[in-house]
Amino acid sequence: MYAQIMVGALTASGMGLYFLSMLGAPDDEWSRNNTKTDNMEQWTRFARFHIPNEVSKSLGLGKDLVFQIPWGFGLGAFAATGAQIAGMGTGNVSIKEGLGNIAGTILLDSFLPLPISKIPITDSPLNWFVDSVAPSVFRPLIEFATNMNGIGQTINSASQRRMGDAFTGSDRIPEIYKDAAKWWFRATDGEGFMGVPGDVSPNTIYFLANSYLDGISKIGEITYNWANLDKGEREFNPKNDIPLFGSFFGAKTNVDSRLYGKVEQKIKEIDKRLVSMEKDDPVQHALYVAKNPLYPSIVEAYQSKQGELNAMRKKATEIRTMRYLSLKDRDQILKTITLEQNMLKYQMVEQFKVLGIEP
Numbered sequence: 001m002y003a004q005i006m007v008g009a010l011t012a013s014g015m016g017l018y019f020l021s022m023l024g025a026p027d028d029e030w031s032r033n034n035t036k037t038d039n040m041e042q043w044t045r046f047a048r049f050h051i052p053n054e055v056s057k058s059l060g061l062g063k064d065l066v067f068q069i070p071w072g073f074g075l076g077a078f079a080a081t082g083a084q085i086a087g088m089g090t091g092n093v094s095i096k097e098g099l100g101n102i103a104g105t106i107l108l109d110s111f112l113p114l115p116i117s118k119i120p121i122t123d124s125p126l127n128w129f130v131d132s133v134a135p136s137v138f139r140p141l142i143e144f145a146t147n148m149n150g151i152g153q154t155i156n157s158a159s160q161r162r163m164g165d166a167f168t169g170s171d172r173i174p175e176i177y178k179d180a181a182k183w184w185f186r187a188t189d190g191e192g193f194m195g196v197p198g199d200v201s202p203n204t205i206y207f208l209a210n211s212y213l214d215g216i217s218k219i220g221e222i223t224y225n226w227a228n229l230d231k232g233e234r235e236f237n238p239k240n241d242i243p244l245f246g247s248f249f250g251a252k253t254n255v256d257s258r259l260y261g262k263v264e265q266k267i268k269e270i271d272k273r274l275v276s277m278e279k280d281d282p283v284q285h286a287l288y289v290a291k292n293p294l295y296p297s298i299v300e301a302y303q304s305k306q307g308e309l310n311a312m313r314k315k316a317t318e319i320r321t322m323r324y325l326s327l328k329d330r331d332q333i334l335k336t337i338t339l340e341q342n343m344l345k346y347q348m349v350e351q352f353k354v355l356g357i358e359p
Contacts (some may be wrong), residue, residue, distance in 0.1 A: 144208070181205055268358055
């Protein structure tokens with residue numbers, strides 16, 4: 001009886017913390033509550049509280065900052081479960097995804113004596129299984145081979161570029177790895193040395209360093225960040241610049257990019273079916289289009305807007321590779337381009353919702 005009361009109280013506390021976070025969270029540029037649109041996969045490990053930009057800026061902590069408190073293992077799993085239930089109740093996460101977070105991450109992570117993968121089981125069940133059962137020493141190599149890290153993110157972009165991999169690197173990669181990749185490319189003329197390729201992506205260096213040299217890499221990241229801070233070349237970021245306690249700080253998730261990714265996947269599947277039917281059996285294609293008359297228009301609208309989005313991405317890539325642009329100026333320009341992309345993605349998602357494609 002007492003165990004049931006305790007489990008119920010912990011679950012209720014998790015629900016309460018989610019609603020408390022929602023009440024205190026600011027709205028974004030589209031008047032959406034930041035907690036209500038937060039990524040519930042991150043709530044499997046933390047209770048997340050969005051700090052209003054006015055408060056975080058006054059403290060010198062930047063903008064879009066999130067203070068996150070670990071649930072902890074064991075009994076903390078019930079509080080984390082309560083937060084997922086609250087997320088399902090508010091419509092932030094679907095019942096399928098919420099139950100997947102509870103069963104595939106929270107409960108298994110707390111009560112099964114295996115290092116369960118953080119890859120979303122509902123999105124990539126095979127990768128989740130392989131990543132969960134693989135020995136720890138080989139797990140990063142398997143993730144690198146499948147181009148998906150332990151939380152389901154792509155390690156290296158598969159898009160084609162004219163610039164070498166050394167001059168790429170996503171915005172979430174610390175600057176030390178981007179500069180290291182460029183230095184190695186220039187030092188070896190891109191030809192490499194002693195079997196080490198000369199054209200190595202910063203994402204690859206970051207992934208392998210954090211997989212096999214986590215402690216040393218963290219010290220290197222913080223030291224390099226402090227050096228750039230001292231030169232005035234970058235803004236202070238508590239997540240990356242505070243030793244030991246940086247994990248208590250997170251960032252606002254990109255809800256527009258996440259929703260667009262879900263819609264894009266569905267439209268690509270529709271396009272694949274249409275093309276396959278048209279080539280294989282025109283009669284079946286005609287019947288399918290008659291049954292779903294909006295599908296060709298949806299695919300056409302996606303392809304037309306995708307060109308505009310790709311142009312923005314190309315512009316962002318050019319900014320990232322400008323050698324003589326200061327870090328602070330580069331980050332500010334990239335934030336503006338990201339905002340433009342998010343606005344376009346928001347408009348596209350809303351348009352596709354009207355046409356019957358839900359995220």
